[in-house]
Each structure stands twice: as C-alpha cells, then as structure tokens.
Amino acid sequence: MAASRCAWLVFGFSTEEAAGEPGPGLGPRRLEPGPGGIRRVWPAWSYVVVETGAGLEVRSAGRRRRLRGWCEALPSETHLVLRGAAAARAWPRGAGLRAPAWSRALPRGPPWHPLPLLPGGFATPRPPFYSALPAGLRARRLALGNEHVLVLGANGELHAWGGGRHGQLGHGTLESEAQPRLVEALAGVPMVAVAAGGWHSATVSEAGDLYMWGWNASGQLALPCKALAEEQAQGENGGAGAAALSPCREQPAAEAAMFISIQALPALLDLPQEPEVSEVSCGSRHTAAVTRDGELYTWGWGKYGQLGHGDDTSSDRPRRVEHLVAEGLRAEAVVCGPWTTYVCVREPPGPQHPPSTTAACGEDPAAARTSPGPTLPSAPQDRTHTGSVPQELNSEPEAGLQLHEG
Secondary structure, X not given: OXXXXXXXXXXXXXXXXXXXXXXXXXXXXXXXXXXOOXXXXXXXXXXXXXXXXXXXXXXXXXXXXXXXXXXXXXXXXXXXXXXXXXXXXXXXXXXXOOOOOEEEEOOOOOOOOOOOEEOOEEEOOOOOOEEEOOOOOOEEEEEEOOOEEEEEEOOOOEEEEEOOOOOXXXXXXXXXXXEEEEOHHHXXXXXEEEEEOOOEEEXXXXXXXXXXXXXXXXXXXXXXXXXXXXXXHHHHHHOOOOOXXXXXXXXXXXXXXXXXXXXXXXXXXXOOOOOOEEEEEEOOOEEEEEEOOOOEEEEEOOOOOOOOOOOOOOEEEEEEOHHHHHOOOEEEEEEEOOOEEEEEEEEOOOOOOOOOOOOOOOOOOHHHOOOXXXXXXXOOOOOOOOOOOOOOOOOOOOHHHHHHOO
C-alpha cells in the first residue's frame, strides 16, 4: 500500500504583504518543501524559519537563507534566536549572523526540551534573551505570550506568570505575577499541550479537553464578543461592507453576561460535535486546534484569512476548516504566527499527491538529513558565555507586533 505524505499549508498574512508587495489572496498556500520536506516551522510576523531535511532555512518575501548547523529557532521582528548543539545565540534582525547580541553555552548531549526552554531557564526573542526558572520547577513545555509565560510541568501541571491585565494568567484576577504560580483552577487535571497568544492562553488535557482564558477582543476564546456582534450588525444594517474591527474594551463584571471581554479563569471549550483535541496554537488574536480525528478548527481575528475559511471574517465560534475536508487532508499539527496559521497535513497518495518518504510532522529528522550545500556560517562549537544575564522577564509587548497590530 502506497504511503501518504506530509505537507504544510499556510493561511493568512504573507511575507510578501509584510514587504509591501501584493499578497497571494485569502486561499491556502502550500509551502515549498525543500530538501527532504518540511518538518517544523517557526513563524514571525514578516518571515518564517522552517526545518527541512537539510537544516534550518529563513524564508521571507521571495528570499531564502540557509542556517547551517542550527537545530531550533525562536524568531521575532526584532531578533532571531537559534539553538545549536553547543550554544544558543541571538542576533538583531537584518544584521546577519556575525556579531550576536547574546550567547549562552549549552551542555553537551541531546536537547533538553524544545525552545523556548533551555537548561535552567528559557529564552525570549528580545532582551534579556534568557530568564532562569525556579530550581524546583520541572518544565517540559514553555509558551511565550506578548506579556506572559506559561509552563507545562513534568506531571502535567500548569504555571503562569508575567503580565496579567487581560486575564491571560488564568489566576482569576487581572494582577501580574513576578514568579511562576500554579494555575489552581486546573490543578489535578494533567495537561499535555499549552499555547500562548498575544494576550490569551490555551491548554489541552490528557483527555483531549481544551481550556482557554485571557483576552477575547476578537473572539479568540470562542466566547461571545461585543466587537464582532457590533461589526455584524453594522454590516447587516449598513449594507456597505464589514466595519473595521476594533478591540472590545475591558468591561466590568456588571456588563451584560452575553458578551465576554476578559475570561480570567480557564473555561472549558466544546468544539462542534465535541471531538477530542490533540494540539492547540494561538496567534496574536486567533486560535487553531487540531482534533484527534485530524480535523482543524479555527476562530478569532480573521482579517488576513488566517482562519482558513476563504474569507476575511472574524469569528467567536469555532469553525472547521472545510478546505482540508474537501481535499481529503488530515491535519496533524498546527502552528500559529501572529497573523497566520501553518498546518501540517497528511495527504492521501494519488495522481495529485504521489507517495513520498517525507518525515511526519514533528518527527526527529536527524537520521534523514542530507549534506547541506553552501550556507551561512555554521553553529558555534565553543562553550563561551557572555557573562551574567538578567534573570527578570521583560514584560513589555514586542515592538514589531505592537506597531503592526490591526
């Protein structure tokens, strides 16, 4: 029986649009695979880093740049953090890979956990670039929002800290936290996945239940949003097209319960037909989830088509991405950029989809890599430090995202 193959599709804001060029439209776009296919993606606002069988590659509007020897990336609009076998380093965007702004030596051996986690702490894609974790906190996953941090512990417990003014910490208040604090509302419910958006959060339990909390400005929590209701009403009454989407104001609890601007405690979300969820990812103001049956659901801000429904409509209700169903594609992984959604799909073999030996989404590609051609300077093999690094979390929103937020 012929094997199916893995491919990546992307919906939403394009690198061409970020460069001021005409965009490709609202439909899905297939990422050109490169040598050995694409295994992982790390999107920023104006570019994306992909892992192919030949290593990492930066892709922007019509341009590609190889990153030989590096194994993971953490991109932003101000800096690019890369991790190799011996060190993690950060460079300012557009400055090349000659003089790093930060460097940290790593112990020999296999990677400890995926970025942003590093031994003893975690990396951030802007200064101070490294923050320590408490010695007793055994982390296996870490997610970064614009102002907050989520950590999934070794036993499935969840900790959150940083800025909390939009309820994104899940502690039931709008207060900030300087140190990791257990999300008590989820205590005793083991989690297997965690995601942080601009100012909202999500996690998936072992049973496949999805919990969400934080800011609901564009319906990204799949809870009723006043701004979307007003936009829809204006469109119906005015007949002159959709109104511009504006953030819901942070409203007191006395406001009518039918609209929710901030959800400060984790809320269980039931998708249509109540499927079990395997993975979740958060963009700046939208959310995407993959079910264990291989379906993709999206909701929240959709101005650039990042919800994958072929239009620029925002939604405070989860909707299945019918394009995948119509094409017979099974969703296996999803990664949201600020205004984009990247989805790894399993294609059935056939005339349009010939069988391939491409590795599965997220599979360790080490055994399948081929020898790379001419590239940029390779990852360092030294073990030097830059000296002491600040330990506190920089909680200011990322400048690039703030500047371009719609």
